[in-house]
Amino acid sequence: MIWNETMECMDRxxxxxxxxIRLKRVVEHVYHNSPxxxxxxxxxxxxxxxxxxxxxxxxxxxxxxxDMRDNYPYGLLAVPHSEIVRLHASSGTTxxxxxxxxxxxxxxxxxxxxxxxxxxFGVTKNDRVQVSYGxxxxxxxxxxxxxxxxxxxxxxxxxxxxxxKQIQLMHDFGATAxxxxxxxxxxLAETIHNSNIPIDEFKLRVGVFGAEPWTENMRKELENKLHxxxxxxxxxTEVCGPGVGGECECQNGTxxxxxxxxxxxxxxxTLKPVEPGQKGExxxxxxxxxxxxxxxxxxxxxxxxxxxxxxxxxxxxxxGRILGRSDDMLIIRGVNVFPSTVESVILEMPEFEAQxxxxxxxxxxxxxxxxxxxxxxEYYSDEMNKMIALKNKIAARMQSVIGLKPDIKIxxxxxxxxxxxxxxHVIDNRKFE
Amino acid sequence: xxxxxxxxxxxxxxxxxxEVAKILGDAGINMTAFTVSENSDFGILRLIVSxxxxxxxVLRDKLYAVSVADVVCLHCPNQPxxxxxxxxxxxxxxxxxxxMYAFSMGDAANVILRPDNVEKCAEVLTAxxxxxxxxxxxxxx
Numbered sequence: 001m002i003w004n005e006t007m008e009c010m011d012r013x014x015x016x017x018x019x020x021i022r023l024k025r026v027v028e029h030v031y032h033n034s035p036x037x038x039x040x041x042x043x044x045x046x047x048x049x050x051x052x053x054x055x056x057x058x059x060x061x062x063x064x065x066x067d068m069r070d071n072y073p074y075g076l077l078a079v080p081h082s083e084i085v086r087l088h089a090s091s092g093t094t095x096x097x098x099x100x101x102x103x104x105x106x107x108x109x110x111x112x113x114x115x116x117x118x119x120x121f122g123v124t125k126n127d128r129v130q131v132s133y134g135x136x137x138x139x140x141x142x143x144x145x146x147x148x149x150x151x152x153x154x155x156x157x158x159x160x161x162x163x164x165k166q167i168q169l170m171h172d173f174g175a176t177a178x179x180x181x182x183x184x185x186x187x188l189a190e191t192i193h194n195s196n197i198p199i200d201e202f203k204l205r206v207g208v209f210g211a212e213p214w215t216e217n218m219r220k221e222l223e224n225k226l227h228x229x230x231x232x233x234x235x236x237t238e239v240c241g242p243g244v245g246g247e248c249e250c251q252n253g254t255x256x257x258x259x260x261x262x263x264x265x266x267x268x269x270t271l272k273p274v275e276p277g278q279k280g281e282x283x284x285x286x287x288x289x290x291x292x293x294x295x296x297x298x299x300x301x302x303x304x305x306x307x308x309x310x311x312x313x314x315x316x317x318x319x320g321r322i323l324g325r326s327d328d329m330l331i332i333r334g335v336n337v338f339p340s341t342v343e344s345v346i347l348e349m350p351e352f353e354a355q356x357x358x359x360x361x362x363x364x365x366x367x368x369x370x371x372x373x374x375x376x377x378e379y380y381s382d383e384m385n386k387m388i389a390l391k392n393k394i395a396a397r398m399q400s401v402i403g404l405k406p407d408i409k410i411x412x413x414x415x416x417x418x419x420x421x422x423x424x425h426v427i428d429n430r431k432f433e
Numbered sequence: 434x435x436x437x438x439x440x441x442x443x444x445x446x447x448x449x450x451x452e453v454a455k456i457l458g459d460a461g462i463n464m465t466a467f468t469v470s471e472n473s474d475f476g477i478l479r480l481i482v483s484x485x486x487x488x489x490x491v492l493r494d495k496l497y498a499v500s501v502a503d504v505v506c507l508h509c510p511n512q513p514x515x516x517x518x519x520x521x522x523x524x525x526x527x528x529x530x531x532x533m534y535a536f537s538m539g540d541a542a543n544v545i546l547r548p549d550n551v552e553k554c555a556e557v558l559t560a561x562x563x564x565x566x567x568x569x570x571x572x573x574x
Contacts, residue, residue, distance in 0.1 A: 375442070380498040382440030382479055382547070383531050384470045409474050412444050414496045 003119035003151070004112070007259045008314045012307070015315070019262055020053040022287035027051045027060070030293050034078040036071055037061075037295060057262065057285060058273060062296045065098060068238065073099040076292050084291055089137040090237040097137070100237050103290040107146065110240045113257045114147025114233075117246025120255065120312070121206050121231040123177050125152030128203075130170050132180035132188070133211065135159040139241025140211050144179040144233075147243060153177075160184065163191050170204070171197050177206040179242075182214040182222065182230070183341065183401055187348040189225035204228050210235060210242050212344055213322040217403055219251075234319065238297055239284050245319060250311050253318030260288045263317060264296070265305055268326040279304045281326050282319065300326045330428065332360055333367045335404040339425045342371060345401050351379040351390055355416040358406075361429040370407045371398065374416055434555050434565040435503040437485040438545070441478040442498040445471065450478065453492070457482065460491045465571050466545060468534035479534075481506075481545070483572050503551045506566040507558060511542040519563055523548065526557040543571070 002008050010018070028048045030037035040061040041047070050059060068076065077084070085104050089097035102110070123129065129148045133140025141159055148155045156173055158166055160180070166188060170178070178185060185207055192199060204226055210233035222230045234254050235242035245256035256263050265280040266273055274280040282299045306318040323329075323336060330337045339358060346356050353374040361368045373394065381387055391408045399405040417424070443449040450469075457464060467480035482488045485501070492499045509515040516535075523530065528548045535544040543566065548554035558565060 375498065377498055377500075380440070380442050380500045382438070382477060382500055382502045384472065384477055387442075387475070387477065388472065410442075412442060412496070413498045415444070 001119050001122065001124065002313065003116040007257070008116060008255070008316050010259070010315060012315055015258065016054050018259055019287060022259070023054050023057060023262065023285065024048070024051055026285070026287055026289070026293050027295070029290070030078055030295065034076065034293070036067070036076055037078075040295075054262065057264065057296070060285070060295045062271065062283070062298055063294050064298050065238075065300070068098050069096050072096045074101070076294075077101055078293055079103055079291055086142075087137075088139045088142075088237055088241060098237055099292075100139070100240070101291045102240075106240070106289050106291050109260055109288055110143060110243055111146040111150040113240070113260060114143060114243030115150040116255075116257060117231075117233050117243055118147050118151055118153070118177075118208065120246055120248040120314075121177075121208055121233075122229070122249065123148070123151065123153060123206055123208070127153040127176045127206070128156060128174055129153050129177040129179060129208075130156040130158050130166075130173070130175035132158045132160055132166055132178060132184065133242075134161075139235065139237050140179075140181075143235065143241035143243055144208065148179075163188060164195075167192055167195060167197065171202055174203040176203050177208060178204055178226075178228070179208040179233075181211045181344060182207075182209040182218050183212065183344040183348060185209055185222050185226070185230075186218065186397075186401065189222060193225065199225075199227055202227070207231065208233050212340060213338055214341075214401075215321075215403055218401060221400060234322075236299060236301075238294060238299075239286060240289070244284070248310060248312040248314060253306050253310070253320060255310070255314055255316040255318050256305075258317050260286065262287055263305060263319065265303070266298075268298075268300075268302075276307060277304055279320075279323065302326055302329070328426070330358070330360060330426065332369045332404060335402065337369070337402055337404060341402055342398065342406075343425070345394070345397050346373060349394060349397065351375060352394065353413075353416075355418065356425060357416050358426045359429070360427070362431070367430065368407065369404060370409055372409045372411045372416060374413055375410055377413065434505060434559065434567055435551060436481060436506050436545070436566070436568050436571060438479055438481050438502050438504045438547070439485065439488060439492075440500045440502060441480070441492060443476045443478055445473065445475055449476075452495075453478065453497070456491055456495055457488060460484075460487060462488050462491070463572070466534065466536060466543070468532075468545075470532065479532075479547075481568075481571060485568075502547060504545050504547045505551060505555045505558065506571055507544040507546060508564040508566045508570075509542055509544065511537045511540050515542070516544060519544075519558065522557055522561050522563070523554060526553065528554050528557070 084101045086102045135141030207228045207230035231247045234245040245254045262285040264283040268281040302323045357372040359370040463483040
C-alpha cells in the first residue's frame with residue numbers, strides 16, 4: 001500500500017523540478033527570516049537569486065550540530081514565536097539539547113511523512129498501534145502518535161518503561177503493531193518469552209523500529225521472537241523526528257521522503273558530494289519546513305543512497321543501512337560498534353546502572369573489547385554463580401544487539417567516573433600508525 | 434538460630450580487602466569469620482561481624498556494595514565423621530548448600546552454611562539434636 005502515490009512514485013525528473021522549486025522557496029524564506037542563515041549566505045557572497053535549481057544546492061552553506069548548540073535554543077527560528085505550536089528536543093548526551101520548533105504546517109508534514117512510512121509497513125486504519133517510544137521532548141512518541149492518527153489507526157500511547165505493564169496491555173488491548181527502539185523491542189520480546197503469556201496470544205504483526213541503528217541479525221531475531229515483520233523508520237530531531245524515511249515491504253533500503261527532505265551524501269573530510277551510490281555522510285536540506293528550516297544539515301550518519309526504482313513501485317530514493325557515525329563510531333574486529341547502542345542495551349536492563357565505560361585495545365593484533373558496568377545495589381548477590389549469570393546475561397544481550405561479544409567487567413559501585421559535562425564512555429587505546 | 438552474614442563485592446584490585454578491614458577496625462567492629470570467593474575479575478567477601486547493622490552503614494557510606502544473607506552456624510565436635518553425619522541429614526532433607534566455610538578450635542568445630550532454604554536447614558538440624566550457634570554465641574568465640 002502506498003499513502004501518497006503522487007509523491008512517493010514521482011518520475012525522478014519531475015521530482016527534481018519539484019525539489020528545485022521548493023529549494024528556491026526555502027532559501028528565499030531563510031534569507032529573509034533567519035538572521036543566522038542570512039549571515040551565513042552573506043559571508044559566502046550568496047543571494048537567493050543564485051539558487052535556481054536543486055543542482056545549486058552545493059553552493060549553500062552547511063549547518064552543523066554545533067551551529068544548533070551555539071544558537072540554542074531559538075537562534076535558528078525563521079518565523080515569529082507566535083507561529084510555533086510545538087517544541088521538541090534531543091536528549092543531549094553531549095551537553096545542551098538540540099531544539100526543534102514546529103509550526104502547524106510543519107506538524108502536518110511530519111504526520112504526512114510518518115503516514116507514508118506506516119502505510120509502507122502495511123499498517124492501516126484497522127491497526128492498533130502501541131507507541132512505546134518515550135512521549136515528551138523526544139520526537140519518537142508524539143511523532144509516531146500523530147502518524148498513526150493520520151492514517152486512522154488506533155494509538156495505544158504507552159510511552160516507554162514499565163515493561164511488565166507494556167506486555168500485559170499489548171496482550172489485553174490486542175496491539176497489532178509496536179513502535180519503539182529495536183533494542184527495547186528485543187527486551188520486550190525476551191520478557192514475553194519469560195512471562196507466562198504464550199506469544200500466540202498476542203496479535204502483533206508489524207514492528208516499527210527506529211531511533212537507533214540496528215542490524216539484519218536484530219531484524220531476524222525480532223521477527224522470529226515476536227512473530228512480526230520488522231521495519232526501520234528513520235528520523236532525527238533536527239529534521240523532524242521519525243518519518244524522515246522508512247522501509248517498504250521489500251525491506252531493502254529506507255525510502256527518504258525527498259519532496260520534503262533533500263538528501264545528499266558528502267565526503268566528511270573534503271565536504272564535497274560523493275559519486276551517486278558511494279558511501280559518505282548524510283546531509284539533509286528541509287525543503288518545506290517553516291519553523292526551523294535547515295540548509296545542508298550534517299547528520300554525521302554514514303550511509304549511501306540508492307536511486308534505482310524500488311520493486312515496491314516507489315521511486316523515492318533509498319538509504320542503505322546506517323553504517324556508523326562520522327564522529328563516534330568504533331570499528332572493533334571489523335564490526336561497527338556505536339556507543340549509543342551499547343548504552344541502550346545497558347539502559348534496558350534493570351540490573352545495571354546507566355554508567356558504563358567501553359575499553360578498546362589491541363593485543364597480539366586482535367582488538368579487545370571490554371565494557372565496564374556497575375550493578376545496581378539490589379542486584380548484588382552473595383552467590384558467585386548469580387553474579388556470573390548477570391555478567392553472562394548482559395554479554396549475551398550485547399552480542400545479539402551489536403554482533404560482537406564483549407568482555408563484561410562488573411566494577412564496584414560508583415567506580416566509573418561520573419561527569420557533569422560530556423560523559424566519557426569510550427577509551428580506545430589502539431594505535432593505528 | 435539464623436545468623437546475618439554480610440557479602441561485599443570487591444574488584445580484584447590490590448588493597449581492597451585491606452581497606453574493608455580498616456573501615457571495620459576504625460568503627461570498632463570485629464570480624465568473627467570470613468571467606469572470599471573469587472574469579473578473575475572480582476571477589477565476594479562474606480563475613481560475620483560483631484555489629485552487622487553498623488558494619489552495613491559504614492561500608493555503604495564508603496560506597497561498597499553490601500548485601501545481607503541468613504546463614505546457620507553448626508557447632509559440632511572436632512572429630513572424624515561429625516560433619517559427615519550433619520551433612521547427611523541436610524542432604525536427606527533435600528536441602529542444597531550454596532557454599533560453606535568452617536573453622537575449628539580445640540574440641541569444637543564451627544561450620545557456616547548457606548543453604549538454599551535456610552529456615553528448613555536450621556529446623557532439620559535442630560530436630561536432629563545438632564547444636565546451632567546464635568549470633569551472640571559466635572561473637573563470644
